[in-house]
Amino acid sequence: MGSIFGRYLRAATFGESHGPAVGVVVEGLPAGLPVSAELIQRDLDRRRPGQSAFTSARREADQVEILSGVGADGLSLGTPVALLVRNQDARSKDYGDIRRLFRPGHADYTYYYKYGTPPQPGGGRASGRETVGRVAAGALARALLAPLGVGIQACTARVGGVLALARDWAFAQADPLRCPDPEVAQAMAEAVRQALAEGDSLGGVVEVLASGVPVGLGDPVADKLDALLAGAMLGIGGVKGLEVGDGFAVASRRGSANNDQISPQGFLSNHAGGILGGISTGQDIVLRLAVKPTPSIARPQATIDLDGQARTMEIKGRHDPCLCPRIAPVAEAMAALVLADAWLAQRAARQA
Amino acid sequence: MGSIFGRYLRAATFGESHGPAVGVVVEGLPAGLPVSAELIQRDLDRRRPGQSAFTSARREADQVEILSGVGADGLSLGTPVALLVRNQDARSKDYGDIRRLFRPGHADYTYYYKYGTPPQPGGGRASGRETVGRVAAGALARALLAPLGVGIQACTARVGGVLALARDWAFAQADPLRCPDPEVAQAMAEAVRQALAEGDSLGGVVEVLASGVPVGLGDPVADKLDALLAGAMLGIGGVKGLEVGDGFAVASRRGSANNDQISPQGFLSNHAGGILGGISTGQDIVLRLAVKPTPSIARPQATIDLDGQARTMEIKGRHDPCLCPRIAPVAEAMAALVLADAWLAQRAARQA
Amino acid sequence: MGSIFGRYLRAATFGESHGPAVGVVVEGLPAGLPVSAELIQRDLDRRRPGQSAFTSARREADQVEILSGVGADGLSLGTPVALLVRNQDARSKDYGDIRRLFRPGHADYTYYYKYGTPPQPGGGRASGRETVGRVAAGALARALLAPLGVGIQACTARVGGVLALARDWAFAQADPLRCPDPEVAQAMAEAVRQALAEGDSLGGVVEVLASGVPVGLGDPVADKLDALLAGAMLGIGGVKGLEVGDGFAVASRRGSANNDQISPQGFLSNHAGGILGGISTGQDIVLRLAVKPTPSIARPQATIDLDGQARTMEIKGRHDPCLCPRIAPVAEAMAALVLADAWLAQRAARQA
């Protein structure tokens, strides 16, 4: 168990940070969809590090290769689509000296006790590099959803104390931090720069918007759409919280203020974030993710080694000071995978 | 798809609010565990309505019957355990007049568009009554976890503007709202009473604590423990948000303040809430759920009927003014199911 | 794992031979199908013992109760359909004296070593009584397939040395052994009577015919239609072999004689039994099952007890001298479940 997402559209990712390659096998993609390396590359390029001062200096071409599942005519065959990205810039020497220490905030400790394996270079399977496979799979899911008019976007709604109020999605796509609010983009960048200068990192909030989702997706009670989305989002490294629609704001609210009343023209509000009873309403689906500050920091931290001895470590090398802009495309991909899966489920389940 | 929870320990719930019965079939429970109707009844009694002014007046004995999977010696056989609870107090006349209206905040609308079925009495499958099966299954999961020393508890950490600061778990068990703080229990009760008196309802926050969880549970990357828990919690009706450990507080924090450093005696803090890289650390697992105000309120609301005509409706009858005390035992059960499932997974997956 | 059949249409059976009840929860049945207790009872009545000299004398009313998933209008709701049949004629005294012996040819030995449980009365979960749940679920699957024109029938093609050559399906339905050949029905009955008179039992072959199956069902390479059918058939107690189409006859044949050539009017033969590359061709699907002689016989047999001591046992009480007529309706049900599941899969997977 562990590395296969989905029920109808299934994505089996593989790969460690410093191994030969990362990738994914996607099963259940219907035949006849136009699939090309370019299509997938576009999404991979958006998640790639080395794009700005705010993302890790690791530079990988991340060229995807389609190994199967697409015919000579460029259309999906209905068979598994295997996608491969070689690891080129592995530089394991960066990590060699820390193979015997558990980095605080990382999975080294838990992997060691689960698998009996010492800390792997770059985090091994627990590295963010694993998300290459998710983003590549997500591109296929988007290709399936596109004809339905479903659009999925993510932005950095907050970094530390700086909140984005506006939602200018075009601006967010171009902004290095994916800030959707031109007014605060500068302040957001400054907050990250400040943390970085102090050898530290900063947390934030990523917001995901899925529009054009048809009414009726999601299968109660064990496979509710919000439950599937929650599992997908909490499965992204560094995410510690999730809100659907108004999220925690509902805790202090009364029913009369929280219910989305209905008119012949549709719902009069969308506090629910597009999901009722685990099924999509046809309104925008809105999610917010709490993203923890990057655990790799250049400050001395207490830890232990494999022998249980007390040690102090400073983590050097290339690290994103804020995970939000890296998580945004992954969150988009995961949302796309869940929605495409739910769409296939609904095709099977619809009224006899 | 839709009504089977879990991978190794699987729980298939069934039943509608006003149908003949609700229940569950649990598969994967190892043989040799003591299982009795009393054991399950204890948990069912804790979720039962009709216990106080704050929970729905619906009174059901909710007597569970074990249909299979337990031998004459009272030990589990290793075969599926089927558990049945009859619906006795169905009173569908309460609902008869609203069969053609979509209740705001309920699943009537989405079920109609998904399944083509009109609003069912009491919400049908979308009713909280479905959770009887989950709680019964959870009692079996607890029986599996108990010998490991795993304890799972849930309380109402907040209602509207009233926050519980202390965590007196014994007090919480006895309090009608499950408030864990004797100092604010009164104020919490008053807030709910006030909302009820005004024909309204109130949201809140439920907190779940799992202690004694062994290190190493959870399977990266698709079945991370926090992802499985998130899916389980968001699958509870009315839950709109989730925090693991410090949750959204991490968004404004720096790495140096958020990392849980490690000493030879163990972790120096637990911001992570007991999970790192999707795997349990052995520390307490802490979750918080945002619970929306009960959508059934006695105030006039705008809606439409099956023909799309504008209508106004007031929802009468028995309804919990605050869902938190009803959700707490369900959250405990869901957490138990996830942890027991992860425990079985780990038995299979452990080092060769 | 272990008691949930299917992928899209999932049937979770439960129940032991001498426990309170047997039954099934069926998930994934689309909404809007007419479902009634009568519909299910019809199939259950066809599997019921006590119908003739050739089937066990155990007499159970086997009245099915629908617990969930069907609305007041008699249409499926799209939610899980739970079906319950009480065990009424349990007479565990019949078995009390053999609780410490492993019956040869039965699952007592393997269950003991797998689960640590002593032989259960009547075989417990390993009893043929468990198939009540399968047959009930199969009736729902048939209801889904019926509008497509799919018909599924099974007969006893052979008993011991007596082979049925003709296929008179109406005759088979009425014949106590389900013999499809009026010419040999007498001889078949005589062979069984003879074995019974000598305290023995007899093996045979059951043939399953599915007609009207649409082209395109089955998912290569792991969920081929013949693979799914094979798993379903070998999962029936007492089945030790399976043939699809011409089966073992192909072993002695040349390609030129075995290939089904194609004309504009369709295939010129059906050696393949309606499946090519794991996908239905639209022709009749033909399966044959090797059925072992009933292991419960009234002759002395060597065995051991729970302490490993040598013992001799004769099994008394009511037992079918030939399993074929009991297996036929179960095989029909399993085929229906697989085909309905494959049909839902194909609805999800069809070209984009």
Next chain:
Amino acid sequence: MGSIFGRYLRAATFGESHGPAVGVVVEGLPAGLPVSAELIQRDLDRRRPGQSAFTSARREADQVEILSGVGADGLSLGTPVALLVRNQDARSKDYGDIRRLFRPGHADYTYYYKYGTPPQPGGGRASGRETVGRVAAGALARALLAPLGVGIQACTARVGGVLALARDWAFAQADPLRCPDPEVAQAMAEAVRQALAEGDSLGGVVEVLASGVPVGLGDPVADKLDALLAGAMLGIGGVKGLEVGDGFAVASRRGSANNDQISPQGFLSNHAGGILGGISTGQDIVLRLAVKPTPSIARPQATIDLDGQARTMEIKGRHDPCLCPRIAPVAEAMAALVLADAWLAQRAARQA
């Protein structure tokens, strides 16, 4: 759905005959197992074509590359193991002229109606080449089973009218047809040569023997060991029948002759083929597979083209005249995958 085998040990194969590559991602392999390219290559070499006059002339190096899941120390990490084999000898011109015809006995017709895709070069996903992924995955499963003492072998028990009586497993490994009987190897070879000389092909029977299997594997009722093995075997292209233990011979037998009686020293016979009630007995597991004659023959056959017009075709190029020696290693791999999966299941399910 369709290309992921297993429940606990899951193998997701990918690849088409003339696409860039074939391979597999294996999930659920415990950490700490020695895994090397050599280990996998050994099994791949045994399935490779071009080894004798009796197997297709296609020559591929079939060098496997491990992409993930193995640490620098050569031990499995517990993470997904991805295995890649490039297609080098694709020569799609061999097939170019037949892209518009449905080859009799092949999956072209059914794939076309399922997916809407025209016949793919070399059969595409339906090609035997897909089994590279299965055999590679099987090598990992064997590595997991080896320490338990489980051994799995397959041989060609029959070709056309020639039956092997002896079981000389060492001889079978070296024989080009995998014949296990030195006395008849010559005659078997001659029968195949004869068919080939006449532009034809020949069917046969493959026998699989698994020894050293621990008692207690298999999960009744839906995941019986024989049911899982049957699904695995019928999922191999060209297999049209399966026998467990004595198979169809039980049909003409009485219970007194078929039951395996038990002594304090163990079972007195093994008619059951090592499985009772869907659970392994600890005896040898014996399976026999009916293998159809290779459908690709150099004789004129009637078929139709994509427009439904009548056509005659002769299939030229390299083709195995008898599939048995090619299927034997695949059957071994599939048996290994099922047994390893059942072993992991049993680790999770064992008595509490």
